[in-house]
Amino acid sequence: MRNWKFNHIDFSTYPGYEGKDLGVFWSPEKTTIKIWAPTAKMVELRLYKDGVRGEAYHKTNLQKKEKGIWDTVLTGDYEGKFYTFKVNDGEWLEEVPGIYARCVGANGLRGMIYNPNTTNPENWVYDNGPRYKSFTEAVIYETHVRDFSIAKNSGIENKGKFLGFTEEGTRSPEGVKTGIDHLKELGITHVHLLPVNDFVTVDEEKPLEKYNWGYDPMHYNALEGSYATDAYDGRKRIVEFKELVKALHASGIGVILDVVFNHTYYAKESVFNQIVPGYFYRQKEDGSFSNASGCGNEVASEREMVRKYIIDTLKYWVEEFHVDGFRFDLMGIHDIKTMQEIRKSLNKIDHGLFLYGEGWAADQSPMPESKRAVKRNTSAMRKIASFNDDFRDALKGNHGDKKSKGFVSGLGLREEAIKFGITAAIHHPQVNYGYIETVQSAWAAEPDQCINYVSCHDNYTLWDKLKQSLPKVSNEELQKRVKLAGALVLTSQGVPLLHAGVDFCRTKGGNGNSYKSPDSVNQIDWSRKNEFIDVFEYFQKLIQLRKNHPAFRMTTADSIRRDLNFCTEYQVGVVSYCLDGKSVGDSWSKIFLIFNGNKVEVEIPLPEGNYSVVADAISINEEGMEIVEQSVRVDPVSLKILVQAENG
Known part of the structure; x- marks a missing residue:
């Protein structure tokens, strides 16, 4: 019986290989095959006509070369055939498609020989995603391929599939935009997709019988078949994922992959x-x-x-x-x-x-x-x-304890941790790191190294976390807290990441670890967008505010230290600061932000001059909603963003 303990082996003695030709590569005249298997004594290639069933119709041995390489060439056109390898290193190992398999049949059991040129959508050569001078310009929206479209009310035909992202003009029964039109309407810059590479736990032949986030990798270079319209033909998943990328790029949205x-x-x-x-x-x-x-x-x-x-x-x-x-x-x-x-x-x-x-x-x-x-x-x-989980927990409470609270749920003495997020985890002389429970010092060198977020696929949704830590609070009050959290994430320095549906109070029914829960738990309920349309519109305006004003997305740590100043006296449950917009090329020369997590109204003295209120807990209007001077009142669980008036 094989010994699966390896303390007798020095893996550093294994030969390395620098070539770019590992894997299986098709051409009309021949298919070249090369794998790295330095401990092998024999490597057998098996060919199949089917990706799941049937016996091998051809077997051949690979030839041993230098640096642990084994290879062979199949003469002729083998497009559409399936293959596996079987390694003998003194005893026979199991049959697998190899580690570089790029195209596989159902459930990844066998690799597929394919012509990659047949997988490109029309005008694919011209496809490209958005690029920015600084990553701090990004606003990331994290979602799962299946969650995004599987609900009956998504209005999307290709439910749970890559192609669900390509459908335009989709609406919920209430008439609100869904799918890719929702992403464009919201204004995000990038979609972050939970794993799309081939994973184990969903049976691709019966894709709706099980659910999984996909953090259980099988093949890293091949796509997941349950998201394709045909799991048996490996080329389909490649074509359809490229269609997803192309559709998002055509909408000005980048695609980020979760890799495990x-x-x-x-x-x-x-x-x-x-x-x-x-x-x-x-x-x-x-x-x-x-x-x-x-x-x-x-x-x-x-x-x-x-x-x-x-x-x-x-x-x-x-x-x-x-x-x-x-x-x-x-x-x-x-x-x-x-x-x-x-x-x-x-x-x-x-x-x-x-x-x-x-x-x-x-x-x-x-x-x-x-x-x-x-x-x-x-x-x-x-x-x-890196993800700023210090900011996340300061905003809403410890991620694993459903009853714990944070700044937006009314817990005081979280101000320094909130300041830590506002300054993008870089060193700032006005942040007292000794008062932050989760860190001892700054850990980012520059703001583009900090991902600020309040929720993601892991743990409770923001809505569920607030509901469980504040069980007696009304839905109207919870909405205010969601808006406050969104405002803190989207106006802070660094890179904001939003969990899909946070913009309309997404719920998973209180499930704090839904990685294999059914669609009824994980699906995005698009009807909530209509129910909480004011929250959606608030997030939409916050994103536009961030895009319009470089003061909220400074590109260097030096700028943050110089142009972001915590300019008022300390109050429990309040974080306020001033931004020098003029210094970073903003059309607003002076910006003053106040966040009140308390249950009571606070009055904050203002720097000298007149100020226009451009945002509060209810609305955002860059043209201004009222003029104030000397001091400003901020409602409980609320915020005010003020801009120095031109005559101020």
Whole structure:
């Protein structure tokens, strides 16, 4: 019986390979096949006519070459045929499509030989996403392919599919815009998609029987078939995902992919372990799989061919699918050098690709934290951002405790943590880090390294969290708090990320971990947009406010330290500050923001001059709603944004 402990192996002795030709590549005359399997004694290729069933109609052995490479050439046209590899390293391993499979049949059981030129939509060569001078100009909307369109009231025909993002003119029964028209109406700049690469837990032959977010990877270079209209023909999912990208790009919206390189769903049975046992995973001292992911294993990003694989995969998604960035799940498991090399490699293709991730792990790792891409090491990874969970928890309370409260739910003494988010987690002389429970110091070097958010797919939606921590509060009062949280996220420095549907009070019925809950829990209920249309319009105006005014999206830490000043005396439950708009080229020379999380009204003295109120808890009007001087009253659970009047 195979020993799945690896403490007797020094993986650093395995040969590396620098070539760009690993995988299966079709041409009309021949198909070339090359895999890296340094421990193999024999590698067998099997060909099939079907992607799921039937016996192999042809078997052949690959030839061993230098640097752990095995290859062969199939003469003739093999387009549409399916394949697997079977490795013998002293005993036979399981049959798999290989780690570089780019096109697969149903449930990823077999790879598919295909002509990539047949997968390009019309005018694909001209497709490209939006690019910005600074990532702080982005407003990201995080969603799940199935959630986005599966509800009966979505008005979308291709429910739960990639093509659901391509349909224009869709409406809910109440007549509000849904789908891609909603995204354009809201004004976001990027859609962040939960994993779209091939994952395990949804049966692609019966896609509606199970639900999953997709953080259970099987193949990293192939797309998930349950999101395609035909899971059996691997080319369909490629074509339809490209149509999704093209439709969003045509609407001026970038596409960011959630990538899960930190672990695989299977450990012993994974594609990696069936080609090169043990190499792709970290081990404990006893040789067993370590588990910083909390999912049974963790990928050894620091090893040469693992790092190469990750970089090759990311480059493939950029070059083949024109995606605009990546979000790294549990980025804190990856080593810093790999993240730096990813940035360096992708810069050679496009400096405008946005990279960010979760700066933490789920459990202990044998790799010391000082070498990993955790939040505290963000400053060592320029042009890579981390999620600001310190700001998230300060806004609404601890993510795991449904009864805990934060600033927008009326908890005092969270002001310094709110200031930490407002200043994009960079060092600011007016932030007292000793009063922030979750951090000891700033962790971002520049504002484009900080993702500010109040909710995402994980944990409770903002609405559900507020409802559970404030069970006696009316819906009208909860809406005010949602608006206050949205205003804080969208006017703060850094990069704002919104959970899809937060703009109309999305609920999952109080479910705090819906990763495999049914569509009835996870689907976006588009009727809520009509029910909470005032909240939607408020978020819409906040996004436009941010776009119109560079003072809310400064591009350097020096600008924030110089031009953002906490200019009033401290009050419990109140955060207020001044922005020097003129210094950063804003049409507003002086901006004054006040956020009141208290249950009572507060009166705040104003700097000298007359001020025009452009935003409060109910509405936003850049033309101004009233003129005030000397002081301003701010309602409970509310805000005021004021601009120095021209005659002030």
